[in-house]
Amino acid sequence: xxxxxxxxxxxxxxxxxxxxxxxxxxxxxxxxxxxxxxxxxxxxxxxxxxxxxxxxxxxxxxxxxxxxxxxxxxxxxxxxxxxxxxxxxxxxxxxxxxxxxxxxxxxxxxxxxxxxxxxxxxxxxxxxxxxxxxxxxxxxxxxxxxxxxxxxxxxxxxxxxxxxxxxxxxxxxxxxxxxxxxxxxxxxxxxxxxxxxxxxxxxxxxxxxxxxxxxxxxxxxxxxxxxxxxxxxxxxxxxxxxxxxxxxxxxxxxxxxxxxxxxxxxxxxxxxxxxxxxxxxxxxxxxxxxxxxxxxxxxxxxxxxxxxxxxxxxxxxxxxxxxxxxxxxxxxxxxxxxxxxxxxxxxxxxxxxxxxxxxxxxxxxxxxxxxxxxxxxxxxxxxxxxxxxxxxxxxxxxxxxxxxxxxxxxxxxxxxxxxxxxxxxxxxxxx
Numbered sequence: 001x002x003x004x005x006x007x008x009x010x011x012x013x014x015x016x017x018x019x020x021x022x023x024x025x026x027x028x029x030x031x032x033x034x035x036x037x038x039x040x041x042x043x044x045x046x047x048x049x050x051x052x053x054x055x056x057x058x059x060x061x062x063x064x065x066x067x068x069x070x071x072x073x074x075x076x077x078x079x080x081x082x083x084x085x086x087x088x089x090x091x092x093x094x095x096x097x098x099x100x101x102x103x104x105x106x107x108x109x110x111x112x113x114x115x116x117x118x119x120x121x122x123x124x125x126x127x128x129x130x131x132x133x134x135x136x137x138x139x140x141x142x143x144x145x146x147x148x149x150x151x152x153x154x155x156x157x158x159x160x161x162x163x164x165x166x167x168x169x170x171x172x173x174x175x176x177x178x179x180x181x182x183x184x185x186x187x188x189x190x191x192x193x194x195x196x197x198x199x200x201x202x203x204x205x206x207x208x209x210x211x212x213x214x215x216x217x218x219x220x221x222x223x224x225x226x227x228x229x230x231x232x233x234x235x236x237x238x239x240x241x242x243x244x245x246x247x248x249x250x251x252x253x254x255x256x257x258x259x260x261x262x263x264x265x266x267x268x269x270x271x272x273x274x275x276x277x278x279x280x281x282x283x284x285x286x287x288x289x290x291x292x293x294x295x296x297x298x299x300x301x302x303x304x305x306x307x308x309x310x311x312x313x314x315x316x317x318x319x320x321x322x323x324x325x326x327x328x329x330x331x332x333x334x335x336x337x338x339x340x341x342x343x344x345x346x347x348x349x350x351x352x353x354x355x356x357x358x359x360x361x362x363x364x365x366x367x368x369x370x371x372x373x374x375x376x377x378x379x380x381x382x383x384x385x386x387x388x389x390x391x392x393x394x395x396x397x398x399x400x401x402x403x404x405x406x407x408x409x410x411x412x413x414x415x416x417x418x419x420x421x422x423x424x425x426x427x428x429x430x431x
Contacts, residue, residue, distance in 0.1 A: 028338045032136045032331060035342040039140055040350060043343035044079055051085040051340040058344075059090045059097060060116030062327060064357035071353045072344050085340065095119075095197070098126045101332060105132045110334035114341035116158060118327050119197045120413030121204065121420050123155060128413075133330035138346040146369035155328040155413065157367040158348060159358050162398055162408055163202075163270075164291045164322035165311035166389075168277055171284035175311045178218045178319025179230060181286055182259035189273045189287035192266040193431070200427070201416045202323035203257050205409045207423050209247040211320065214407055215256050216249040218319030230255065244422050254426075261430045271296075278307045288322060292363035294390050295378070305379075305387040312398075312406045313389070321406040324399065327358075365395035 025033070035043060058065055069087030076083045092100055097117060104110050115133065117123055127133040137153050151157075165188075167175050175181070181188050193200040205211055219230065234255040241250035267273045274293035276282050280302045297305050312321025329345045331338055347354040355371045358364040362375035372395060379390035398406035 026333055028331065028333050028335050029134060031338045032134055032342065035339065036137055036139055036142075040138075040343065040346045041079075043339065043346055044076060046339035047076065047085070047337075047343040048080045048083055049339070051337050052080070052082075053084050054337065055086045055088050056113045056337050056340050056344065057088050057090070057111045058114050058116070059092065059100065059112050060327075061091065061097065061118045062116055062358070063089075063091045065089045065091070065116045067357040068348055068354055069344070071356070072347045075347060075351070075353070076343075087344070095122075098122055101127065102130075102132055105332055105334045107334070110332065110336055112332050113335045113337040114344060115330050115332065116327055117330060118325060119201065120155075120326060120328070120411045121201050121416035122197065123328060123330075124413040124417035125420070127330070128155065131333055134333050136329070136331050136342055136345060138342070138349060140346065141349045141368055144350065144368050144370055147367065152326075152367035155330055156345070156349070158327045158329050159355070159367060160324045160326050160365045160395065160399075160410065162291050162322055162324050162363050162365075162406075163199075163288055164406070164408075165286070165288050166277060166308045167286040167311060168279075168282045168284055168307055169309045170280060170282075170307055173284040174314075175286070175309070176314055176317050177221055177226075178215070178311075178321075179222060179226065179256065181288075181311075182256055182263060183226075184229065186263055186286060187265040188260070188263070189267050189277065189285065189289070190260075190264040191268070191270060191273070191289075193261075193427070195268060198323075198325040198411065200424070201325065201411050202409055203261070203427055204416045204419050204423055205323070205411060206253045206257060207244070207246050207250055207419060208412070208415050209249070210401070211409050212247055212249040212253040214320050214401065214409075215252045219252050221318040233259065240426060244419075244426065246423075257427060258430055261427060275303070278303050278305060280307065282307075290363060291322070291392070292361045294387075295361055305389055308389055310389050313393070319407070320409050321398070323409040323411070325411045362390065362392035365398075369395075 066089035069089055073087055104112050135155050137156055141147060142149055165181060191199055234251050237254040237258060238251045241254050270289040270293050273287050273289045277285055277287050278297050294305055311317055331341045335341055349368050352371055355366050359366060359371055359373045362378050366372050375392035378392060379385060379387035398408050401407050
């Protein structure tokens with residue numbers, strides 16, 4: 001697996017080094033430039049002309065794209081009763097989506113018209129820098145109140161999802177510092193770096209100065225005994241931090257990454273992690289997993305949401321509360337139905353029904369603040385706060401780096417890609 005991931009990184013490096021930027025604008029790029037000046041109503045008119053009687057083929061990492069597609073077709077039929085276009089949706093395995101899109105772009109008869117894709121590092125090196133995917137920023141999204149075009153516009157972000165630290169609270173363990181998850185003897189449950197690359201990107205992002213500072217702040221909050229245990233480990237990676245040209249606090253991030261990578265209990269998926277963590281037999285176990293998995297727990301004698309605590313919700317918790325990764329919307333340079341793709345994308349980022357497949361659950365936050373649902377009382381039953389862990393504090397709280405924030409480590413495609421062949425290779429050597 002390690003060799004496979006190294007190969008993946010190397011291929012990305014070759015793509016980014018030797019990709020040639022096309023001269024002039026392609027037909028799809030010209031359409032995108034026009035589409036960025038148009039409203040959803042105007043784009044739907046173009047979509048009607050282009051795709052009536054045809055099928056738009058979409059591909060993505062989220063199966064909910066199918067549901068969003070069905071809602072878009074209903075909206076099209078409401079505007080144009082004789083519209084007979086459809087949307088077909090594929091959800092391939094994690095890494096195969098990059099090869100599928102690359103191969104399709106070279107085909108004389110390309111199939112895919114749009115994509116909903118994750119893993120910022122590989123998107124940057126394999127899709128953006130090679131010109132396979134093109135960015136489209138909808139006019140109405142760009143003009144929506146509170147939208148951060150700089151952070152979420154390139155690539156266009158549909159949503160940020162969070163994976164958060166949790167622990168089984170049936171024992172005596174109390175977690176109040178992110179370093180507690182890598183103490184001696186800890187075996188936190190986490191998906192393997194090969195099976196879900198966004199987890200690998202999370203570790204890469206920890207070395208960025210603003211996040212390394214959070215790791216250092218948490219270290220400073222440890223007591224003398226705890227510091228005495230961790231300090232030699234920090235010292236042992238100081239030279240490597242210098243070699244990798246990290247900032248002043250980079251060595252603290254490397255020490256945390258080293259311990260996490262070597263001590264984590266690798267699981268195949270977040271579902272099994274959640275199902276184990278909430279049981280009465282998982283006393284004192286810890287994990288880092290998708291927050292929204294709490295919604296799927298059935299209450300039984302041996303399993304309950306109340307058996308787990310979200311670490312960042314603990315008063316006085318120090319350090320980062322987890323990480324945030326993104327779903328990006330892009331249009332292939334070879335898109336056969338670019339107008340319809342632009343309309344569908346605009347629908348997802350500006351219309352409540354378009355984002356609803358994701359927004360209906362906690363832990364998924366639209367890049368458009370106007371579409372963020374309130375999940376602060378998801379743990380309430382008949383007006384009673386029955387499952388406090390399910391009361392989502394919302395995007396603004398989770399991304400805040402202040403004392404009362406969740407301090408998520410947020411994926412940045414450009415930074416993650418830039419260190420994937422330096423910091424990334426070092427991380428792989430630890431496994």
